[in-house]
Amino acid sequence: MQQDHLRVTDLTMAYGDFVVMRGIDFTVRRGEIFIIMGGSGCGKSTLLRHLIGLQPPTEGSVEFDGHDLWRAGPAQRDRLLRRMGILYQSGALWSSMTLAENVALPLAGHTDLSPQDIAELVSLKLALVGLAGFEAFYPAELSGGMKKRAALARAMALDPEILFFDEPSAGLDPLSAKRLDDLILHLRDSLGSTVVIVTHELASILGVGTDAIFLDAETKTILAQGHPRDLLAHCPHPAVRDFLTRGESLSCPA
Ligand SMILES: Nc1ncnc2c1ncn2[C@@H]1O[C@H](COP(=O)(O)OP(=O)(O)OP(=O)(O)O)[C@@H](O)[C@H]1O
Numbered sequence: 403m404q405q406d407h408l409r410v411t412d413l414t415m416a417y418g419d420f421v422v423m424r425g426i427d428f429t430v431r432r433g434e435i436f437i438i439m440g441g442s443g444c445g446k447s448t449l450l451r452h453l454i455g456l457q458p459p460t461e462g463s464v465e466f467d468g469h470d471l472w473r474a475g476p477a478q479r480d481r482l483l484r485r486m487g488i489l490y491q492s493g494a495l496w497s498s499m500t501l502a503e504n505v506a507l508p509l510a511g512h513t514d515l516s517p518q519d520i521a522e523l524v525s526l527k528l529a530l531v532g533l534a535g536f537e538a539f540y541p542a543e544l545s546g547g548m549k550k551r552a553a554l555a556r557a558m559a560l561d562p563e564i565l566f567f568d569e570p571s572a573g574l575d576p577l578s579a580k581r582l583d584d585l586i587l588h589l590r591d592s593l594g595s596t597v598v599i600v601t602h603e604l605a606s607i608l609g610v611g612t613d614a615i616f617l618d619a620e621t622k623t624i625l626a627q628g629h630p631r632d633l634l635a636h637c638p639h640p641a642v643r644d645f646l647t648r649g650e651s652l653s654c655p656a
Pocket residue numbers: 417420422440441442443444445446447448449
């Protein structure tokens with residue numbers, strides 16, 4: 403049986419008086435590819451910021467592996483966050499550094515490994531994302547898809563148990579986006595990582611997601627949770643159905 407890896411309980415998120423979501427609950431189980439989806443402005447990025455320790459809840463809790471991220475002291479929170487890997491939308495590679503130097507950064511900052519061990523690990527991580535031999539390249543010399551994969555190698559440098567992706571397919575052509583999706587699946591299967599993806603790319607949602615939540619800006623709640631294909635097949639709510647069918651369910655009988 404899969405264990406809970408991330409548990410969100412009665413979470414209210416707000417910017418000052420403006421409430422984004424109210425009293426939401428969900429659980430991400432170990433090994434899941436969990437999708438956070440919903441229309442523009444519903445609060446996906448805000449939720450992600452709460453999950454990765456960048457923004458504290460107004461109310462409620464975020465537990466990672468049984469530890470409350472926000473009730474932990476700074477040192478414990480830092481240890482918990484180190485077990486997470488994050489791939490930001492922009493990739494955020496340092497343009498003045500080679501791929502090897504970019505991927506080596508977290509290893510140099512958080513481990514006591516020798517430069518030689520770091521170099522070996524960097525090559526392993528780059529190989530894992532299909533970039534063996536690109537150690538000496540600069541980000542500007544790579545395609546958009548390659549940059550995302552390099553950023554993924556860096557996000558995996560410290561062997562995270564859980565990987566967060568913020569709109570991974572943004573700016574990629576369909577084939578590069580599919581390649582990134584395949585890589586995410588491969589990493590989950592080979593490393594057993596839990597994956598959380600914020601996206602509104604239908605191909606990714608239906609292609610790799612094993613569980614999903616749909617956030618709704620109007621009600622400020624989660625409208626539906628389940629396997630994306632089940633949500634598509636069983637049309638639990640018109641807004642979810644329309645989202646997953648690009649509005650084509652509007653012409654279907656309810
Ligand atoms: N720093 C902020 N201060 C005040 N309001 C904010 C801030 N960041 C986001 N918001 C508001 O919170 C709501 C949720 O924004 P958020 O960026 O989380 O949505 P999203 O679902 O990620 O949107 P998108 O898909 O367009 O990126 C929006 O109404 C937004 O205007």
